[in-house]
Amino acid sequence: MAYYFTSGVIAVFTLAVTAILLLGTMAIAKAAFTMPGIAGVILTFGQAIDANVLIYERMREEFRRGNDLKTAVRLGYSKALSSIIDGNVTNFIVCLVLGSFGTAEVRGFAITMGVGVVATVFAALVGSRAVFDLGIHLGWRKTSMLPMAIPAIQRGLTWTVDWIRLRWVFVTISTVLVAVGMVMVFARGGKMLDTAFLGGTQVTIQFKPDPQTGRPMTLTRPRAQELAQSIGTSSPPGSLLRPLQAAEVSPVNPREDGITSDTFMIKTTVPDTGGAVLNALTAAFGEYVESKPPLAFDGSEASDWRAAPVYRILAGRLGDNIDQPSIGDNVSNRVGGLAVVLRNIRNAQTGERPTLGSLRERLEAMRSQPEFSDTLGRHRDIRVIEGSEDKVVTAVVIVQDPALSFLTSETRFDNEVADREWTMAVESLARSISPASVQSFSPAIAEKFKAQAIVATTLSFAAITLYIWFRFKSLRYSGAALIALVHDVLAVLGMLALCAWLYESPSISPLMVSLGILPFKIDLNMVAALLTVAGYSLNDKIIIMDRIRENKGKVPFASAAMINNAINQTVSRTLITSGTTVIASMTLTNGT
Numbered sequence: 332m333a334y335y336f337t338s339g340v341i342a343v344f345t346l347a348v349t350a351i352l353l354l355g356t357m358a359i360a361k362a363a364f365t366m367p368g369i370a371g372v373i374l375t376f377g378q379a380i381d382a383n384v385l386i387y388e389r390m391r392e393e394f395r396r397g398n399d400l401k402t403a404v405r406l407g408y409s410k411a412l413s414s415i416i417d418g419n420v421t422n423f424i425v426c427l428v429l430g431s432f433g434t435a436e437v438r439g440f441a442i443t444m445g446v447g448v449v450a451t452v453f454a455a456l457v458g459s460r461a462v463f464d465l466g467i468h469l470g471w472r473k474t475s476m477l478p479m480a481i482p483a484i485q486r487g488l489t490w491t492v493d494w495i496r497l498r499w500v501f502v503t504i505s506t507v508l509v510a511v512g513m514v515m516v517f518a519r520g521g522k523m524l525d526t527a528f529l530g531g532t533q534v535t536i537q538f539k540p541d542p543q544t545g546r547p548m549t550l551t552r553p554r555a556q557e558l559a560q561s562i563g564t565s566s567p568p569g570s571l572l573r574p575l576q577a578a579e580v581s582p583v584n585p586r587e588d589g590i591t592s593d594t595f596m597i598k599t600t601v602p603d604t605g606g607a608v609l610n611a612l613t614a615a616f617g618e619y620v621e622s623k624p625p626l627a628f629d630g631s632e633a634s635d636w637r638a639a640p641v642y643r644i645l646a647g648r649l650g651d652n653i654d655q656p657s658i659g660d661n662v663s664n665r666v667g668g669l670a671v672v673l674r675n676i677r678n679a680q681t682g683e684r685p686t687l688g689s690l691r692e693r694l695e696a697m698r699s700q701p702e703f704s705d706t707l708g709r710h711r712d713i714r715v716i717e718g719s720e721d722k723v724v725t726a727v728v729i730v731q732d733p734a735l736s737f738l739t740s741e742t743r744f745d746n747e748v749a750d751r752e753w754t755m756a757v758e759s760l761a762r763s764i765s766p767a768s769v770q771s772f773s774p775a776i777a778e779k780f781k782a783q784a785i786v787a788t789t790l791s792f793a794a795i796t797l798y799i800w801f802r803f804k805s806l807r808y809s810g811a812a813l814i815a816l817v818h819d820v821l822a823v824l825g826m827l828a829l830c831a832w833l834y835e836s837p838s839i840s841p842l843m844v845s846l847g848i849l850p851f852k853i854d855l856n857m858v859a860a861l862l863t864v865a866g867y868s869l870n871d872k873i874i875i876m877d878r879i880r881e882n883k884g885k886v887p888f889a890s891a892a893m894i895n896n897a898i899n900q901t902v903s904r905t906l907i908t909s910g911t912t913v914i915a916s917m918t919l920t921n922g923t
Contacts, residue, residue: 334477335387335908337339342383343922345459349379354452357443360765361705361734367440367859374863375447379909381870382455385411388904389852391476404463408456414877415430415455418803424794425446425866427819440859444866461546464868478903488906495891511826514804525804525854528761528781530774530905531600532608535583538593539621542557547593548619549586555595555616556580556800572611574601581849588845598852603771623693626685628676631761636745636753640672643737643749644729649716667738668731672751678721679761684722686808689716690760696730697759706751708733725811730758795869803880812872819868820861827851875901 340427353375357364364372390407396404402816419546426445430438454680478485494501516523526533538548550558561575601608613622614685642653646664650658653672662670673777677684691713698706710731720722730752737744744881772780792813799809832842851857878897889897 333559336480337474338387338390338476341459341462342380342387344377344462344730345383345454346376348454348458349375350869351452352454353443353447355449356446362442364439365785367437367856367862368443370446370856370863371440371443374422374444374866375451376915377452377867377908377912378422378447378870379451380416380911381416381874382411382451383459383524383902383905384904385874386455386459387413388907391478392876392893394476394479400474401467404460404467404661405424408460410457410881414874415452417877418873419448421798421873422866424798425791425862425869428791428794429787432783432790437784437787437855437858437862440862461782464865471701472490475768488903490902492895492899493891494895494898501785503565505822509818509821511829512822514856515825515828515832519831522831523853524829525852525857526598526777527854528771528777528784530772530777531598532601532603532607532772533770534618536595536616537613539618542834549591549593550595550619552580552582552585552590552592552595555582555597556616559597559612563617566693568879572601575599575608575611579850589841589847597608602773603769606769609769623689624681625679626676626760627679631676631757633753636749639753640674641749641753642670643674644668644670644731649714649727649729655716660714660716662729662789665729665731665735667885668710668729669752671730671752672721673728673756673760674717676726678762684718684724687713687720687723687726690723690726693759694756697755702848703755706730706755709748728752778854779899799873800874803876808876812869812876815872816865816868820865823861823864826852827853827857853919871905871908874904 332343340390386407387569389410390403390845393403393406399540423445424442426448428441430441459880488888488920511642521529538550540546541548546744556768559578559580560576561820563573563578566572566575578597581598582590582595583594585592597612597814599608602611613620619739630638630640640653643651644662644667647661647663647666648656648658649660649662649670650656652662653670662668673690676690694713698711710733714727715723716725716727731747732744732748734746737748795816796806796809796813797813800806803809830843830895831852832847834840836843836848850869875897879889881899882893
């Protein structure tokens with residue numbers, strides 16, 4: 332808004348339309364956002380911003396030629412159309428390939444990004460154009476932008492650099508950058524890969540509150556690493572837990588010093604066979620974590636909800652639904668829902684009765700886990716029907732999904748509500764609960780992830796090559812886009828390897844920690860981040876190539892002057908789009 336004034340307000344409106352379309356589609360599909368999926372949202376917003384920037388920069392060119400607002404809008408949208416379509420179609424092709432051949436996490440990125448592509452094109456070409464047309468119809472005749480209001484800015488954005496003459500300078504810089512990066516990558520070797528691609532276990536441990544202060548207890552990263560690695564060093568040679576002596580420990584949301592936290596992520600190549608890794612870590616961090624023992628209740632051993640104390644709510648009185656007529660609680664507003672009865676509930680080890688608050692806490696904690704997060708939108712309640720809130724003998728969990736009732740779809744209700752709610756109740760109550768989440772990857776799964784990543788990347792590059800070849804009628808354009816794309820991704824990989832080396836250097840490690848530099852590894856989330864980088868890179872190259880094609884006209888080959896002009900003419904768009912992306916990245920860095 333500071334740069335484009337009134338047009339900037341319209342751009343923000345367009346971004347809001349994109350977000351609503353994206354979120355609405357995900358809600359209709361009942362799709363849950365993964366971390367890679369959120370990366371897809373960020374790239375979608377970047378694409379949405381870029382579409383508006385392309386249009387506005389074209390409009391500004393028309394204003395400089397002396398055209399009025401109506402003409403500038405018409406020509407701006409017309410000339411930016413091909414760039415917007417090409418940039419989004421290439422990303423959509425990648426989404427189709429990744430959605431077909433990627434892992435579940437990468438598919439989350441692909442689906443979100445694919446929906447975002449469609450939403451972006453609609454919002455930019457239809458939504459914002461409708462606002463401009465409405466304004467012009469109502470008498471809007473003039474608008475301005477910062478470079479038009481301050482001519483010095485316009486002069487600063489009007490470049491005349493001879494990029495072709497300087498090409499060998501930039502080739503040398505790029506070659507050195509990529510070469511050094513690749514040396515760092517090969518030097519680190521398998522250390523660059525996370526457990527998702529090597530196999531092993533990732534455990535995130537959260538500490539309990541301090542009894543005196545009520546605030547979570549904390550440790551420094553070196554002390555947490557010492558405790559975790561002590562498991563391996565104290566284990567006999569040949570023990571399953573022996574490799575824990577090389578466990579990697581990272582603080583999650585650390586304090587200002589960058590190393591103190593109440594939550595740590597611990598990664599090891601040891602498979603969590605029978606919960607061995609989690610149990611060992613829970614014991615090592617014993618004074619800092621609070622483990623909740625398993626609870627027993629009648630029917631808790633049932634693997635099928637049909638053989639469990641799970642009842643459909645057909646009548647307005649609770650007792651009539653659960654075969655206990657004496658209970659008169661009113662549940663008329665939950666007809667069509669479900670009741671899970673926890674009879675004779677007790678501590679499986681001591682026989683002690685739980686409190687209502689502890690039951691609710693365990694159920695809600697499990698509902699918030701990724702595998703059950705799709706149930707968070709359901710109306711739910713837990714009521715004591717025998718005993719008291721301090722000593723619960725029998726309780727009933729009442730659940731209703733506002734979007735799904737057995738009265739309308741019995742089969743779906745059984746599969747998506749009844750079965751899920753019973754499974755969640757057993758997982759949250761009949762299992763020992765520790766304040767830790769575990770992700771385990773077998774070597775076979777890791778190899779499968781590697782293979783899928785290679786196939787998806789190869790097919791994506793091939794599909795992009797074919798599309799650009801088709802659109803630009805020359806293999807030169809395809810080669811140029813792919814070489815630049817590979818260059819950008821390899822440069823980022825090299826930087827990731829360098830970050831790990833700097834983090835592990837004792838002399839400069841404190842400085843790196845203060846800057847937020849971590850020993851980054853290639854995991855599924857990092858794959859999504861690299862895909863986001865690739866998406867931005869590809870879109871940037873498409874914009875420049877579209878301008879080269881426009882400048883070339885019907886001439887068989889683009890001259891050096893045409894290429895120079897194309898790059899210089901798109902500099903302002905590149906700076907603005909990159910700047911808004913950097914702002915979004917800084918916000919994410921400070922807010923996560």
